[in-house]
Every structure is written in C-alpha cells, then in structure tokens.
Amino acid sequence: MVNWDAVGAVAELLGALGVIVSLVYLALQIRQNSTLLRQTSATERANAAVVSASQGAEFTRAIALDADASRIWAVGFSDPDALDPDELARFDQLMFSQLIQIDVNHFLGMHGPLDRAVHAIWDKLLDGWITQPRFRALWDAGAIHRFTTEYFCNRVREKLAERAAR
Secondary structure, eight states: OOOHHHHHHHHHHHHHHHHHHHHHHHHHHHHHHHHHHHHHHHHHHHHHHHHHHHHHHHHHHHHHTOHHHHHHHHHHHHOGGGSOHHHHHHHHHHHHHHHHHHHHHHHHHHHSSOOHHHHHHHHHHHHHHHTSHHHHHHHHTTTGGGTSOHHHHHHHHHHHHHHHHO
C-alpha cells in the first residue's frame, strides 16, 4: 500500500527545492545582468569621451592647418573689431562650430554618458567664451540662442550671473 502522506511530503520537499533552485538561478541571472549593465555603461562613457576628444581635436586641427583660419581665430578671439566683415563672418562660423560642440558635450555631461571630467574641459572652454567680446555681442543680440539648446543657454546664464556676482 502507498503511503500518500509520505508521497505528499516528498512532493512538497521537491517543490520547495525547485523554488530554491529557481531563486538561486534568478539571483545569478540578475547579478550577471547587473555586471553587463555596468560594463555597457563604462563602454558608453569611454566612447563618449573618445567622440568628445575627437571633436576638439578635429576643430583644433582644422584651424592649425589653415594659416588664414588660424590668424582669423587668434585675432577674432582677442580683438574681433580688427577683422574685416568677411573675416568676422568666418570667425563667427568657427565660434558657432565650437559652441555647438560645447553645447552637445554639455548635454551629454549632464544627461548622458559623458564623464564629468571630460565635461569639465568643455565647460572651461565656455568660461573663455563668455569673456570674449564677439560672443557677448552675439549673445546679447540673441544670435547664439537660435542654434543652441536651452540647457546650454541656461549654463551660459549661470556663468554670466556668477561672473557678475564677483
């Protein structure tokens, strides 16, 4: 004769073991997934830093390899009134190009994968721009607001307010 109480107890024991094995398996899967997410995040941060550095290097290289652009850049940054209208337009385009890069990198630093240390480099570039006369003239005229994000504009406002408070 079959002892159904014993069979029931064994079935409960096997069921409990199945639950325990399932929980251990689930815990291992969660741990493995967490490790993968950390690795993916680190890779995204590294890729963002490489792209950011490449942007800065390409910009610098373009100016360095063109003597006229290099001169316009140097004169425009220190004394934009010394440039003729065509040169000033070229300087503005160079400035807008770098401001767009700063804007993108600011956004990625605040809301994306860009490491804070890399973001700080771009933020220091912005410090230099807000003291530049041509930047200020275009900022005050609202020209810079048209091609940058609200995040960037807010950061410029913060920096200008900090500067005014000194």
